[in-house]
Amino acid sequence: MRTALVYHEEMTAARLLWDDPECEIERPERLTAAVERLQQGGLEQRCLRLAAREASEAELGLVHSPEYVSLVRGTQALSTEELQALSGQYDAVYFHPSTFHCARLAAGAALQLVDAVLTGTAHNGLALVRPPGHHSQRAAANGFCVFNNVAIAARHAQQRHDVRRILIVDWDIHHGQGIQYIFEDDPSVLYFSWHRYEHGRFWPSLRESDADAVGLGPGRGFTVNLPWNQVGMGNADYMAAFLHVLLPVAFEVTAWGPGMGWWEEHGGGVLCLESTPPPRWSRTEPCGWGALSGGASFTPVPGSLSPVPTWPCLQFDPELVLISAGFDSAIGDPEGQMQATPECFAHLTRLLQVLAGGRLCAVLEGGYHLESLSQSVCMVVKALLGDPAPPLSGPMVPRHSALESIQSVRAAQAPHWTSLGQQGSTPTLSLSACSPEKRPSPVSPGGPKCQAAEAQPSAVLSSLLDQLSATPPVRTAVALTAPAAVPVLPPDVLRQEGSAPQEETQAWARLHEALTQDTAFAALGKVLRLLNGILEGQVSSGIATTPAAAPTLEVALRQGLSHGAQRVFCVALGQLDRPPDLADDGRTLWLNIRGKEAAARSTFHMSVPLPGTTGGFLSCILALVLPLAYGFQPDLVLLALGPAHGLQDPQAALLAALLRGPAGGRVLVLVGQGSARHLVGVLARVLHGEPPPSLGPFSMASPDDLQALAHLRGQLEAPWEMLRVAAPSGVP
Numbered sequence: 001m002r003t004a005l006v007y008h009e010e011m012t013a014a015r016l017l018w019d020d021p022e023c024e025i026e027r028p029e030r031l032t033a034a035v036e037r038l039q040q041g042g043l044e045q046r047c048l049r050l051a052a053r054e055a056s057e058a059e060l061g062l063v064h065s066p067e068y069v070s071l072v073r074g075t076q077a078l079s080t081e082e083l084q085a086l087s088g089q090y091d092a093v094y095f096h097p098s099t100f101h102c103a104r105l106a107a108g109a110a111l112q113l114v115d116a117v118l119t120g121t122a123h124n125g126l127a128l129v130r131p132p133g134h135h136s137q138r139a140a141a142n143g144f145c146v147f148n149n150v151a152i153a154a155r156h157a158q159q160r161h162d163v164r165r166i167l168i169v170d171w172d173i174h175h176g177q178g179i180q181y182i183f184e185d186d187p188s189v190l191y192f193s194w195h196r197y198e199h200g201r202f203w204p205s206l207r208e209s210d211a212d213a214v215g216l217g218p219g220r221g222f223t224v225n226l227p228w229n230q231v232g233m234g235n236a237d238y239m240a241a242f243l244h245v246l247l248p249v250a251f252e253v254t255a256w257g258p259g260m261g262w263w264e265e266h267g268g269g270v271l272c273l274e275s276t277p278p279p280r281w282s283r284t285e286p287c288g289w290g291a292l293s294g295g296a297s298f299t300p301v302p303g304s305l306s307p308v309p310t311w312p313c314l315q316f317d318p319e320l321v322l323i324s325a326g327f328d329s330a331i332g333d334p335e336g337q338m339q340a341t342p343e344c345f346a347h348l349t350r351l352l353q354v355l356a357g358g359r360l361c362a363v364l365e366g367g368y369h370l371e372s373l374s375q376s377v378c379m380v381v382k383a384l385l386g387d388p389a390p391p392l393s394g395p396m397v398p399r400h401s402a403l404e405s406i407q408s409v410r411a412a413q414a415p416h417w418t419s420l421g422q423q424g425s426t427p428t429l430s431l432s433a434c435s436p437e438k439r440p441s442p443v444s445p446g447g448p449k450c451q452a453a454e455a456q457p458s459a460v461l462s463s464l465l466d467q468l469s470a471t472p473p474v475r476t477a478v479a480l481t482a483p484a485a486v487p488v489l490p491p492d493v494l495r496q497e498g499s500a501p502q503e504e505t506q507a508w509a510r511l512h513e514a515l516t517q518d519t520a521f522a523a524l525g526k527v528l529r530l531l532n533g534i535l536e537g538q539v540s541s542g543i544a545t546t547p548a549a550a551p552t553l554e555v556a557l558r559q560g561l562s563h564g565a566q567r568v569f570c571v572a573l574g575q576l577d578r579p580p581d582l583a584d585d586g587r588t589l590w591l592n593i594r595g596k597e598a599a600a601r602s603t604f605h606m607s608v609p610l611p612g613t614t615g616g617f618l619s620c621i622l623a624l625v626l627p628l629a630y631g632f633q634p635d636l637v638l639l640a641l642g643p644a645h646g647l648q649d650p651q652a653a654l655l656a657a658l659l660r661g662p663a664g665g666r667v668l669v670l671v672g673q674g675s676a677r678h679l680v681g682v683l684a685r686v687l688h689g690e691p692p693p694s695l696g697p698f699s700m701a702s703p704d705d706l707q708a709l710a711h712l713r714g715q716l717e718a719p720w721e722m723l724r725v726a727a728p729s730g731v732p
């Protein structure tokens with residue numbers, strides 16, 4: 001794992017030279033505070049440090065007009081009065097004699113980061129820059145932004161590296177209208193932005209920031225705006241936005257078929273962006289459609305449907321992810337007035353790391369509360385380095401207003417993205433057993449139920465300090481039954497040879513006949529040792545093989561519950577039944593993925609069929625597994641691959657990678673006999689923080705798969721509100 005950190009102290013030179021309450025928040029201390037905190041946390045030292053370079057004028061010209069670049073160059077020689085007069089011509093902008101230099105360093109830092117990641121010098125990285133960029137336009141400065149750092153980096157990646165599809169995720173709390181304008185008709189760049197909007201009352205108060213602005217011409221569907229109409233959005237709202245809007249779109253392959261025909265209006269032709277997919281990260285077969293397979297454009301015959309491909313052609317599934325990483329969307333920020341805590345940004349980063357083979361470049365935008373900004377920056381760097389993300393605090397219940405926003409963007413984008421077609425469903429029945437509200441409170445003091453939505457920023461921020469350093473010494477351990485089954489492992493994955501004490505293993509083995517047999521008994525001893533390491537905080541995650549998956553899973557669950565875990569999330573694939581005498585007391589959430597039927601037996605026990613398509617599998621994870629996991633807030637995840645689990649290696653890897661999120665990285669994977677040792681190697685690498693391999697050719701979810709999910713959502717969204725994709729009707 002190599003994470004680049006791009007910075008240059010000279011970017012602190014620009015500052016406001018006159019009185020302006022609107023602009024004074026964009027100060028040099030933003031950078032120094034963030035860098036100092038990275039150093040204190042020992043994070044800076046773990047990164048590949050790169051000094052920012054200046055972008056050349058040709059590079060600025062990828063996005064900006066020559067006249068505008070000359071104008072900004074000219075500000076170096078202006079007097080304070082002249083600078084103030086020029087600044088007044090733009091909205092929320094100030095110039096300083098060093099602005100041109102700083103802004104070229106900021107754009108250059110983004111370029112250097114992209115170069116490092118696309119040449120393989122680094123896997124991912126962060127550029128700490130100012131001035132920010134996402135409001136700046138072809139010929140205009142705006143909202144503290146001079147050059148559009150992220151847009152320049154995206155164009156550069158396309159021109160200088162063999163990258164076409166780029167995802168830009170703008171989690172700054174303002175709408176990056178500059179980025180939107182630059183790429184609005186371009187389907188090779190998918191721009192996602194959430195922003196404080198308040199029905200248009202919040203700056204920059206643009207009509208085109210609303211959810212129904214989806215892009216123009218060929219770029220329709222490639223602008224995704226999620227306007228927040230109230231302040232106070234928190235962790236649950238941000239996670240719901242990623243799970244129910246951004247990720248389904250980012251993974252999806254766009255199918256162009258009759259009826260979608262945007263080309264009819266914009267007769268310029270359909271651009272096929274993919275001729276031969278790059279070997280490693282593409283999910284789609286080469287465009288199988290003759291006229292399009294050359295990678296060129298074609299002109300449709302007016303009035304004819306025949307030139308429209310009926311099979312996916314332009315896939316999204318990005319090759320590079322750029323984050324416009326503003327932290328004014330975090331708790332305490334005076335601009336955003338939101339409630340998301342710093343660790344939320346580790347989770348957002350973690351979710352994006354499963355895309356584009358992990359090629360993730362974050363570039364600082366806003367963020368004006370120095371403490372909140374610094375901690376959020378640390379959380380992103382920790383996630384980039386592969387460290388486990390601290391669990392999310394606060395009630396994981398999306399706000400009504402957030403669900404309204406999610407519903408409206410899904411509706412606006414539904415014509416362009418098939419996975420957003422499924423809308424909310426009506427609750428069908430109420431379930432027995434206790435509701436999540438009655439579940440036991442968590443171990444950590446000040447955890448979920450104690451921190452009300454109106455939590456004090458300072459209290460939240462200081463309690464988080466301790467978590468920064470509380471990372472287990474061993475990130476991943478592997479305990480294998482047979483030495484013959486040794487897979488290829490990353491060098492710092494621990495091979496655990498030891499077992500739990502004989503008496504402890506014997507006590508548990510009494511639970512089930514099958515556990516007394518030689519190899520099962522030996523495996524159980526190793527599983528217990530590994531699990532104890534996880535529960536005691538010495539190991540973050542682990543994989544163990546066993547010939548007796550079902551009883552071993554039961555033991556692991558019972559041991560987890562009796563040795564410190566308040567809540568355990570069990571994801572059981574294949575023939576693994578929930579132990580019938582296990583108490584349905586809200587401490588175990590049991591999800592089976594197998595079989596034919598989708599069924600919720602209680603609030604805490606459900607099963608769903610394993611979808612037969614990649615699209616269905618992704619929907620199952622994003623729309624069901626992760627919302628349940630994040631809603632349950634477990635402190636341990638058990639993932640068990642039992643007999644006939646049916647998962648392909650890349651599917652298992654994606655599931656394991658994403659299940660590192662909900663329980664602070666505490667995951668134990670049990671692999672039953674019959675699975676190839678290759679699978680153990682793949683799982684070890686993702687638990688260790690490497691990006692999961694591609695799922696392979698994308699296939700659309702079948703109607704049956706989607707119906708199964710919708711059915712479960714209908715049954716479960718009352719107790720598990722993270723499953724909602726729409727606001728419940730009739731409730732204000």
Ligand code: Q9C
Pocket residue numbers: 022092132133134135143144145172174203326328365366367
């Ligand atoms: N009177 C960034 O966060 N505030 N820019 C305008 C209207 C401007 C924010 C208030 C905020 C600009 C990168």
Ligand code: ZN
Pocket residue numbers: 172173174326328365366367
């Ligand atoms: Zn901002």
